[in-house]
Amino acid sequence: MAEIRNAIQNDQPLLVAERLGKNYGRITACRDISFALYPGEVLAIVGESGSGKTTLLQLLSAQLASSAGRVSYRMRDGVLRDLALLGEAERRFLFRTDWGYVHQDPALGLRMAVSAGANVGERLMAVGWNHYGRIRQTASSWLERVEIDTARIDDAPRTYSGGMRQRLQIARNLVTEPRLVFMDEPTGGLDVSVQARLLDLMRNLVGELGLAAIVVTHDLAVARLLSHRVMVMKGGQVIETGLTDQVLDDPHEPYTQLLVSSILPP
Amino acid sequence: MNAPAYNFAYLDEQTKRMIRRAILKAIAIPGYQVPFASREMPMPYGWGTGGVQVTASILGPEDVLKVIDQGSDDTTNAISIRKFFAKTAGVATTTSTADATVIQTRHRIPEATLHEGQVLVFQVPIPEPLRYLEPRETETRRMHALAEYGLMHVKLYEDIARFGHIATSYAYPVKVNARYVMDPSPTPKFDNPKMDNCAALQLFGAGREKRIYAIPPYTKVVSLDFEDHPFTRYRFDAPCALCGAEDAYLDEIVTDNDGSRMFVCSDTDYCEGRQAVGHRGRESAAPHKERPHG
Amino acid sequence: MTAMIEISGAEKSFTMHLQGGVKLPVVRGVTFDVRAGECVVLSGPSGAGKSSILKMIFGNYRCDAGRIGIAHEGAMLDLAQAEPREILSVRRSTIGYVSQFLRAVPRVATIDVVAEPLIATATPREEARERAGRLLHRLKIPERLWALPPSTFSGGEQQRVNIAHGFISDHPILLLDEPTASLDAANREVVVELIDQKKRAGAAIVAIVHDDEIRHRIADRVINVTAFAAAA
Numbered sequence: 001m002a003e004i005r006n007a008i009q010n011d012q013p014l015l016v017a018e019r020l021g022k023n024y025g026r027i028t029a030c031r032d033i034s035f036a037l038y039p040g041e042v043l044a045i046v047g048e049s050g051s052g053k054t055t056l057l058q059l060l061s062a063q064l065a066s067s068a069g070r071v072s073y074r075m076r077d078g079v080l081r082d083l084a085l086l087g088e089a090e091r092r093f094l095f096r097t098d099w100g101y102v103h104q105d106p107a108l109g110l111r112m113a114v115s116a117g118a119n120v121g122e123r124l125m126a127v128g129w130n131h132y133g134r135i136r137q138t139a140s141s142w143l144e145r146v147e148i149d150t151a152r153i154d155d156a157p158r159t160y161s162g163g164m165r166q167r168l169q170i171a172r173n174l175v176t177e178p179r180l181v182f183m184d185e186p187t188g189g190l191d192v193s194v195q196a197r198l199l200d201l202m203r204n205l206v207g208e209l210g211l212a213a214i215v216v217t218h219d220l221a222v223a224r225l226l227s228h229r230v231m232v233m234k235g236g237q238v239i240e241t242g243l244t245d246q247v248l249d250d251p252h253e254p255y256t257q258l259l260v261s262s263i264l265p266p
Numbered sequence: 267m268n269a270p271a272y273n274f275a276y277l278d279e280q281t282k283r284m285i286r287r288a289i290l291k292a293i294a295i296p297g298y299q300v301p302f303a304s305r306e307m308p309m310p311y312g313w314g315t316g317g318v319q320v321t322a323s324i325l326g327p328e329d330v331l332k333v334i335d336q337g338s339d340d341t342t343n344a345i346s347i348r349k350f351f352a353k354t355a356g357v358a359t360t361t362s363t364a365d366a367t368v369i370q371t372r373h374r375i376p377e378a379t380l381h382e383g384q385v386l387v388f389q390v391p392i393p394e395p396l397r398y399l400e401p402r403e404t405e406t407r408r409m410h411a412l413a414e415y416g417l418m419h420v421k422l423y424e425d426i427a428r429f430g431h432i433a434t435s436y437a438y439p440v441k442v443n444a445r446y447v448m449d450p451s452p453t454p455k456f457d458n459p460k461m462d463n464c465a466a467l468q469l470f471g472a473g474r475e476k477r478i479y480a481i482p483p484y485t486k487v488v489s490l491d492f493e494d495h496p497f498t499r500y501r502f503d504a505p506c507a508l509c510g511a512e513d514a515y516l517d518e519i520v521t522d523n524d525g526s527r528m529f530v531c532s533d534t535d536y537c538e539g540r541q542a543v544g545h546r547g548r549e550s551a552a553p554h555k556e557r558p559h560g
Numbered sequence: 561m562t563a564m565i566e567i568s569g570a571e572k573s574f575t576m577h578l579q580g581g582v583k584l585p586v587v588r589g590v591t592f593d594v595r596a597g598e599c600v601v602l603s604g605p606s607g608a609g610k611s612s613i614l615k616m617i618f619g620n621y622r623c624d625a626g627r628i629g630i631a632h633e634g635a636m637l638d639l640a641q642a643e644p645r646e647i648l649s650v651r652r653s654t655i656g657y658v659s660q661f662l663r664a665v666p667r668v669a670t671i672d673v674v675a676e677p678l679i680a681t682a683t684p685r686e687e688a689r690e691r692a693g694r695l696l697h698r699l700k701i702p703e704r705l706w707a708l709p710p711s712t713f714s715g716g717e718q719q720r721v722n723i724a725h726g727f728i729s730d731h732p733i734l735l736l737d738e739p740t741a742s743l744d745a746a747n748r749e750v751v752v753e754l755i756d757q758k759k760r761a762g763a764a765i766v767a768i769v770h771d772d773e774i775r776h777r778i779a780d781r782v783i784n785v786t787a788f789a790a791a792a
Contacts, residue, residue: 011645038645041644041645041648088408088412089412092412092414111420114420114424115424115427115428117423117427118420118423118424118427121420121423122416122417122420123416125416125419125420125423126414126415126416126417127416130419130492130493131492131493131494132423132426132492132493132494132495133494135423135492136423136427153427154427154428196666196667200667200668203665225665225666228644228645228648229644242622242644243619243620243644243647243648245620246619246620246621246622249615249620249621250574250615250620250621250622252575252622253577254577254578257576257577257578258577258578261578
């Protein structure tokens, strides 16, 4: 009989959470979270409000210090680094280059009074791009890629619709070709048709660019469309995890079964 | 009635020591904004209190003081500050750039090349070059600490996108000693090259904002730009109407009610100096003659 | 002949927490092999667990016990113990699955739905679409429909798109859940040909077919899953 072993050894995890937890005094926001995310994988964190999913996202993206456990990220040089031990300069640099963070409200992730071109070009300028023409050209091609009319490159996002702002936020984050993108309810607050278009865009970009992503959402349909894996959170803990189709087609936990049964059938 | 007795240069000695410490720190970290305990001065904020405090802290009885405002020794503010120090410090004053040891200035750098041993003191309204892009002080301090200056280039990018060229014509941001980005105070960008590798010590004081910064002599000062939109000094398209200088910053002077105007050196000492050695411009003989269009 | 699938002692039940914790056992002690080049047909009455077994092999259902051995990249991998990314890798390059009903990503054109498994293994987009087109052509899906998402197609057309999606790659293992269900005679014939082709190419196939005639033509072995019935 052939040897049974774990067949995949070559790729290494991109982000590793080990017994991660956060509490505010006696209130536990999240607890005992462990997982490994690999390059190109999209992980959805699903749960209702108050489940701790946004806190978890902030812990994972080093915006909050953990109370327990740790998060490690594999830098471009291949070394796995504990995020808590990174210097502030390193962390900020990481945030601007190798990572993206898409906020639910695009106004938080954009400079609303500055032109779209400058919004997309800012990260490039922050890493030393010094040629106006090239910056503008790159910004323009990214606008095209997120399906924004390039004629609006000099308009400020104040003049954009909600869906356009969200797409601009995505462009702004992807311009430095990050390897990991964090998304917090990226389609929240948008009309259904706008949501659909945005999800399609995100799905295509993630596939084309081979991005790893962690998407926080309360919407299982978003999880099914975008993610390979899903973690279901309740009361600050992960109660079920697995491949998206596994968890949604074969839910084990009572809460997961409740969530799945709540989706209206098409 | 007793005339009030002032300490030398108005400020008490302890205050001067505090300001000198701030100045030393500023010189040690070129372009970095050092906070200092700005005192109440006998003139309101916005009238040069920062410059006055710096000057007061460095003046000695042997110094020769020149004060200019927009290049001129004889505007109200220049005269008033010069008299202030004459009264409280008893130092010799001059209008000659070459003879001065300390020059306090508002919004201009003199045309004459400064030499070693001179100190140029700038009056600064808003010291933070990023202030209009990022209103949070906590954030701008972090940006300076981490040398995160992408936002500065965003401003320049916006200018080019909107106007086709970098439209900033004064207070044009510079990078000092290849490290800190600094606001040179509202001097015209025409003057920026003079700050680079200057033989004199340049000190900057902002009274209301409570910051002091410095450029030590012979320090590299580079104006920010893009590769394909390089920093250019502009040139005026005619020489000074009084002394014929071709490479000086000119002021526009309206000469009569019909809208005729002439352009003369903003640096009054420089212009008079040139005229004294025989240089003449088009208008020097007849100041009221109408300047032909050209 | 190499064993491509080795299932041993697999077991599955559902616990319906929303219905008071009712436990529905499905299968138990599932044990069989499938070799390269052979087609094993699972038979048994409706509800006996045939589809569930297929889904366990695909990793869509998690099993409660037992081992699902899959020959993947030169070694045997136990899917029941595998990491999520290992299962994703198996689906990308080793197992193709034609489910009972098409579940395509909405708003994606038919040609792209079919081309996608090739693109996932780094086939250039143009080439993938070309091959997708040829397969769709063979399955008699007219070209004018290729740019449309399949959600508006008839049941039979959707089924054929589903088949194209499953058959387009060169996966050494294929799982087919009622591949000929909604098809007319001519199209059933095309599917039988496709299955034959895959068998000759060395694929291991596990299929569920109700149609006796089709079963006779494609099956090398028939396994009756009532043998694995779990006690209620």
